[in-house]
Amino acid sequence: MSATHDKMMNSSTHKLYHVHGCDSRQYLENYFSKKPEMIFGDDSLIFPIENLTKTFKLGHIKGDILIDISKGSVIHHLYSACEFYKHIIVLKVNDRCILELKRWVDTRTGAFHWGHAAQLHVDIEGKSDHLNDKERKVRSALQHVVKCDLEKENMTEPIELPPADCIISFGFLEVISKNKDDYIRYLKKFSRLLKPGGHFVLIGLLYATYMIVGKDKLHVLKYDEEFVMKALVGEGFVIDRCEVKKRTNVSDLIDYKATIFILAHKEK
Template identity: 70%
Template sequence: MMDSSTHKLYHVHGFDSRQYLEHYFSDKSDMVFGDDLLKSLIDNLRQVFAVGHIKGDILVDISLGSFIHHLYSACEFFKNIIVLKVNNRCIMELKRWVDERTGAFYWGHTSTLLQENEGNSDQFEDKEGKVRSAIQHVVKYDLEKENMTDPLVLPPADCVISTCLLDAVSKDQDDYIRYLKKFSKLLKPGGHVILIGGLGVTYFTVGKDKFHAFTYDEGFIRKTLVGEGFIIDYCKVKERTAVSDLIDYKAVIIISAHKEK
């Protein structure tokens, strides 16, 4: 096994954002993560939002890379989405899709998954449009700053959603807790957090490069959320089905919680 100390760090070294999307989210026949990272994610997030407790004016998305399918359900419950990205490459990749420019990554293959969930084949184009309309700002951030988006000060959010980011940027448990505290500061009193991550993961690959991932289990993330004053509302763990050496997660976890007022 490759020494984890030689793995790159996403927020320090960056990666090819298009290659990342092609590896893990494309419609190519050899893309093996469709069930784990597309279908299951869409299914579970629909359940999380359908309960009706998570809604409001502002949702902040601070996720790895430049994928958008995790926002399909969110755009039905939030008027404005503010997306935070760690580097310019990811910002440009996302804006290319938001602005419908030539060369934007194709997300049409997720329409089938959305139709299976919602039972309406006419809603997909509207949903893409809703996500585009809801994304009001794409902002660069720095995790090491007290205010991550300095000099901008974000309005308090009703919800923060984070997919795989804490896995990639946390070197250890202390880092994970420290960054979660920063996310928590973005919330209104009683606000919600939705975390999606890989259990048991140690690395992920983009192109020829291997990147560090923090290893944790369900017990750790539950204990951490409770320790930071959150009440857990939903938790689902999906065992891995994908066969690939690109990444070594054992399961995908989706967990939502609200902050005690």
């Protein structure tokens, strides 16, 4: 193993996502693209899409405002949600992600291609003839992209966000939390954005410690299913459903062991 690779694998070189950022396009290419070498599709695309489709298909999770606070410039997890919420507000911690996201929303040259994710959605929903309509609805919904500072009391200062009917967080808490106390502190902040009775959809990685994006090795907080369930209950959430999918792919890019999907609601 080369000295460069050794240095890359040294935990002291881990970067914090919200502090140091990462190459947002490389993140999408590594973990969400349609490239043949992208082996994470079952966990990063199919598992979340299937569970989100099942969740929203029930019909009781809907409202006016959904807040998304997720890692990178991912949008595939919002395809189902856009059918049930009038406004989707996306919070991002760095400018590169905002630019990447807006490039797709505005259908600009060089935007990341999400067609394969849209196709998965309509196939799973059994509505293959609605592909173009699905893309249009998501683009229309993603008009509210707001920069946020996680350390401020009001993360979106000077903007005051209206309380949300639902929050979705995809792969985010584990990359911004240095330890479990941080995780609970940020979870509490997210909870404040949610109406009493509102729903929280949390998608994360279990037992991960790092993620490689381009030349950067990002810190990931290692936690298990029991920890995240207790953390949610401790912040006043009732767990409605929890699904865990064990990892089957093999790659040194990331060391998670399973993907978790949790649907919870905030007690009134």
